[in-house]
Amino acid sequence: MDSLINVFHHYSGKEGDKYKLNKGELRQLLNSELHDFLASQKDPHLVDKIMSDLDANRDNEVDFNEFVVLVAALTVACNDFFVEELEKRGKC
DSSP states (O other), X not given: OHHHHHHHHHHHTXXXXXXXXXXXXXXXXXXXXXXXXXXXXOOTTXXXXXXXXXXXXOSSSEEHHHHHHHHHHHHHHHHHHHHHHHHHTTOO
């Protein structure tokens, strides 16, 4: 948990509200912390879509609560991937 909090605040403190990520800060966080994930995506508007999906209150910024939704969604997606791989190999 400590790492999540530190990563969020490292990027959120660069511009504007120090407790929220604007689109540029979110893009920087994703590019630095999830580079392989972004590099494997073919959609050039992916960051815009992620921002739109996360920004529940539509203030064009992502607060920590909204950021945690991304972390949870990525964790579920990774688990689903690994379960599927195990099932393919007959180990689940």
